[in-house]
Amino acid sequence: MTSFPNDLRYTHDHEWLRAAGSAWRVGITQFAVDQLGDITLVDLPKEGDLVTKGQRFGTVESVKSVSDLYAPVSGKVTAVNTSLKDSPEQINNEPYGAGWMIELEPTEKVELRELLDTAAYTKHVASQ
Numbered sequence: 001m002t003s004f005p006n007d008l009r010y011t012h013d014h015e016w017l018r019a020a021g022s023a024w025r026v027g028i029t030q031f032a033v034d035q036l037g038d039i040t041l042v043d044l045p046k047e048g049d050l051v052t053k054g055q056r057f058g059t060v061e062s063v064k065s066v067s068d069l070y071a072p073v074s075g076k077v078t079a080v081n082t083s084l085k086d087s088p089e090q091i092n093n094e095p096y097g098a099g100w101m102i103e104l105e106p107t108e109k110v111e112l113r114e115l116l117d118t119a120a121y122t123k124h125v126a127s128q
Contacts, residue, residue, distance in 0.1 A: 002030050002031055002034070002125070003122075004016075004029060004030070004031075004118050004121055004122060004125075005096055005118070006118045008096070008118070009072075009112065009115035009116065009117065010029065010115060010116040010117075010118070010120075010121035010124075011070070011072045011115060011116065012116070012124060013069075013070045013072075014028055014029045014031055014032035014035075014125075015027065015028055015029070015032075015069065015070065015072045016028070016029050016095075016096065017072055017073070017104075017112075017115060018096075018100075020103055022105060023078045023079070023103040023104060023105045024072075024073070024075075024103065024104050024105075024106060024112075025100045025102075025103050026072060026100065026101055026102050026103070026104060027091070027095055027096065027099055027100040027101050028060065028069070028091065028095060028099075028101070029095060029121075029125075030095050030096075031125050031128075032067075032095075033091060033092055033095050036060060036062040036064060036065065036067060037062045037063050037064045038062055038063045038089070038092060039060055039061070039062045039088045039089060039091045039092050040061050040062060040063060040088060041059075041060075041061035041088055042058065042059070042060055042061070042084045042085070042088045042091065042101065043058045043059045043060075043061075044057070044058040044069075044080050044081070044084070044101055044102055045057050045058060045077050045080065045102065046077065046080065047077055047078065047079060047080050048076065048077060049076070049077045050074075050075070050076055050077075050107075051071035051074065051075060051076075051077060051104065052071055052074045053071050053072065053073050053074045053108070053111050054070055054071065055070065055071055056068045056069065056070060056071075057069050057070065057071045057077075057102070058101070058102075060088075060091070069101070071104075072104075072111075072115065073104060073106045073108065073111040073112060073115075074106065074107050074108045074111060075104040075105050075106040075107045075108075076104065076105045076107065077102050077103070077104060078103045078104065078105045079102065079103035080101075080102050080103075081098075081099075081100050081101055081102065083098070084099070084101065
């Protein structure tokens with residue numbers, strides 16, 4: 001079974017968040033990458049866009065399917081990993097590093113407390 005980094009918070013939709021100053025960097029987990037297969041295209045919001053927790057903020061296309069990305073928390077997009085446009089395979093190669101997708105400045109800090117820690121996410125994945 002895959003192990004997941006302890007310095008992250010997770011969603012039931014297989015996204016991760018890592019504190020990056022006052023913002024939170026967002027990507028998809030190794031579990032999601034394994035389910036998707038080779039990622040060929042990523043559609044992400046623009047810097048300055050507002051996202052709402054649980055709402056679609058983009059898509060990931062792979063050789064198997066197109067999957068929606070859901071905002072883990074509500075907030076303003078403060079950065080977008082534009083290198084994914086030309087090199088979406090970075091998500092496959094380094095989902096917790098170079099494969100990050102966006103950075104969010106949360107508007108509802110209470111939503112951060114609703115995210116899963118590593119133990120809870122590991123249990124969630126095991127039940128899938």
